[in-house]
Amino acid sequence: MRAEVVYHLARRDVVKFLRDRQNLVATLVRPLLWILAVGFGLRRAFDPGATGVDFVSFLVPGVATMAVLFSSMFSAISIVWDREFGFLKELLVAPVPRATLVLAKMISASVTSLLEVSVVLLVAPLLGARIDPLGALFAIPVLVAFGMAVSALGITVASRMKTFEGFGGIVNFLIQPIFFFSGALYPLDGLPPALAVVVRLNPMSYAVDATRGLCVGVHHFPILLDAGVVLGTLALVGALAVRSFSRMQA
Amino acid sequence: MNPSPAIEVRDLSKRFGDVEAVRGVSFTVQEGEIFGFLGPNGAGKTTTIKMLCTLLAPTSGVLRLAGFDVTKSPDDVRRAIGVIFQDPSLDDRLTAEENLLLHAVVYGVPRAERRARLDEALAFVDLADRKKDLVRTFSGGMKRRLEIARGLVHRPRVLFLDEPTTGLDPQTRKATWEVLRGLRDRNGMTLFLTTHYMDEAEHCDRIAVIDHGRIVAEDSPEALKRAVGKDVVFVRTNEPAALCDVLAERYGLTPDRTEEGLCFRVEDGEAFVVRLVSEARVAVTGIAVRRPTLDDVFLALTGRQIRNGNGDAGRDRMRAMARRR
Ligand SMILES: Nc1ncnc2c1ncn2[C@@H]1O[C@H](COP(=O)(O)OP(=O)(O)OP(=O)(O)O)[C@@H](O)[C@H]1O
Numbered sequence A: 001m002r003a004e005v006v007y008h009l010a011r012r013d014v015v016k017f018l019r020d021r022q023n024l025v026a027t028l029v030r031p032l033l034w035i036l037a038v039g040f041g042l043r044r045a046f047d048p049g050a051t052g053v054d055f056v057s058f059l060v061p062g063v064a065t066m067a068v069l070f071s072s073m074f075s076a077i078s079i080v081w082d083r084e085f086g087f088l089k090e091l092l093v094a095p096v097p098r099a100t101l102v103l104a105k106m107i108s109a110s111v112t113s114l115l116e117v118s119v120v121l122l123v124a125p126l127l128g129a130r131i132d133p134l135g136a137l138f139a140i141p142v143l144v145a146f147g148m149a150v151s152a153l154g155i156t157v158a159s160r161m162k163t164f165e166g167f168g169g170i171v172n173f174l175i176q177p178i179f180f181f182s183g184a185l186y187p188l189d190g191l192p193p194a195l196a197v198v199v200r201l202n203p204m205s206y207a208v209d210a211t212r213g214l215c216v217g218v219h220h221f222p223i224l225l226d227a228g229v230v231l232g233t234l235a236l237v238g239a240l241a242v243r244s245f246s247r248m249q250a
Numbered sequence B: 001m002n003p004s005p006a007i008e009v010r011d012l013s014k015r016f017g018d019v020e021a022v023r024g025v026s027f028t029v030q031e032g033e034i035f036g037f038l039g040p041n042g043a044g045k046t047t048t049i050k051m052l053c054t055l056l057a058p059t060s061g062v063l064r065l066a067g068f069d070v071t072k073s074p075d076d077v078r079r080a081i082g083v084i085f086q087d088p089s090l091d092d093r094l095t096a097e098e099n100l101l102l103h104a105v106v107y108g109v110p111r112a113e114r115r116a117r118l119d120e121a122l123a124f125v126d127l128a129d130r131k132k133d134l135v136r137t138f139s140g141g142m143k144r145r146l147e148i149a150r151g152l153v154h155r156p157r158v159l160f161l162d163e164p165t166t167g168l169d170p171q172t173r174k175a176t177w178e179v180l181r182g183l184r185d186r187n188g189m190t191l192f193l194t195t196h197y198m199d200e201a202e203h204c205d206r207i208a209v210i211d212h213g214r215i216v217a218e219d220s221p222e223a224l225k226r227a228v229g230k231d232v233v234f235v236r237t238n239e240p241a242a243l244c245d246v247l248a249e250r251y252g253l254t255p256d257r258t259e260e261g262l263c264f265r266v267e268d269g270e271a272f273v274v275r276l277v278s279e280a281r282v283a284v285t286g287i288a289v290r291r292p293t294l295d296d297v298f299l300a301l302t303g304r305q306i307r308n309g310n311g312d313a314g315r316d317r318m319r320a321m322a323r324r325r
């Protein structure tokens, strides 16, 4: 696997992401709307006594992880796009292992979602969130791994889908439960047992937990468990993505 | 030394559900040959190319390319080939240069050579001055030329061209053929192409005529034309009825009346015309002798005309629309 090939393939996606200004602005602003609307809207309903931090600070790591989830998942739509507009043939006939093509996609997805995360983490203090800068720096690798895992899931879906509508339908169906059952919006202590089980089965819960632990010092699981689950998920879904992508025919 | 053939295909079949797109095709293309697939819409040309270039798994049959088994060693095959697809395959949100650079990197063109290769390829297709522009701002023909340039950047051993010159104007078509023949003559590149254009098929060393997924004839353009035989003669006269009688009585011919005059087929048309003019006492105002074209070959072999005229124009227009998106 040649690193230069991965770099140029990933660069193509990032260049196109940066070139599309309207989409870029919308993508970067969307997470901030969450912090403003949900953070300030629900601030009074939240009991800081339970976690020791105010709701806006509590929410910011959740929104950062959410941004990674959404943008990494939808970045795989570029595969459907490439199939629709014909460029996928050029990629599939190239003398490059399919795993390289998949890895490049995963990297470009995590780079673009990191841009969003950076905006969230840089603007959050201005909105009154108390984020530990060093902890936030350590959270980046966790979010990168999580973004790559999510993008692998997106690639798996995109490899099997023939249309934009099909991809959109499946992805929305997947993304809602992953997001809502993750603890991005609420603490994991004292959940009803059924919900607690579902949350524990959801890999995103561990990504949120690690990010929140590192950024604001509130967490539910040991950080090593969080990291282990995220990396394990990445390995598993990554392998699945390579398999699905390799089976695809033009 | 006896190098393996560039392409070797045995009993190749492809079935899509109920559609048998390719039904037991066999042929061999030698290194440095220009081999053409000639056939109407839906004959199975693109399906065959897709199987040869590793994009589609065959239902059955043996496929070898540059000595490699296409199903077993797809990556070796991919390194040896270049493909110019029938349908659009550029990233139109990148510039012309970015499209070619990505291709060069992916195909392992050494960094030191990239700039020269890109400039050479862009110059070949006369797009050097547009290299910094987004492909979406290109005309249909410019996109096609860029695709051709891209196929040449990595100097493949075997180049597949699926209807390469569709949508190009006559001058560009001619220039493209000069480039392609040059590559074969200088670098010994093997070309496998498909076309509907008779004049293009004549650039080939060998042609396989394909129809309904089967090869119905395979030979040089010359031999194919010879197989169909007779020349086509058009004679103009002010007394067509009288000339008709002469042709029927003296030579046993039954001419058709066409816009270009009376039309009939004979062996060695030129010699016949000389005899006719000296023997018949009917004033002739014009004569044309035409060698059989591949159109005639196709008609003779399949009983059908290659669909052209309106059908083809409609299809080109559809393709142009697809390109414009
Ligand atoms: N992916 C597919 N699924 C189902 N049928 C297909 C598929 N691809 C091709 N076919 C069918 O296979 C047959 C041959 O198609 P192919 O594209 O090979 O024709 P072609 O000779 O390239 O025609 P054209 O000159 O129009 O490009 C057609 O009947 C077509 O409908």
Ligand SMILES: [Mg+2]
Binding pocket: B045, B046, B047, B086, B162
């Ligand atoms: Mg075709």
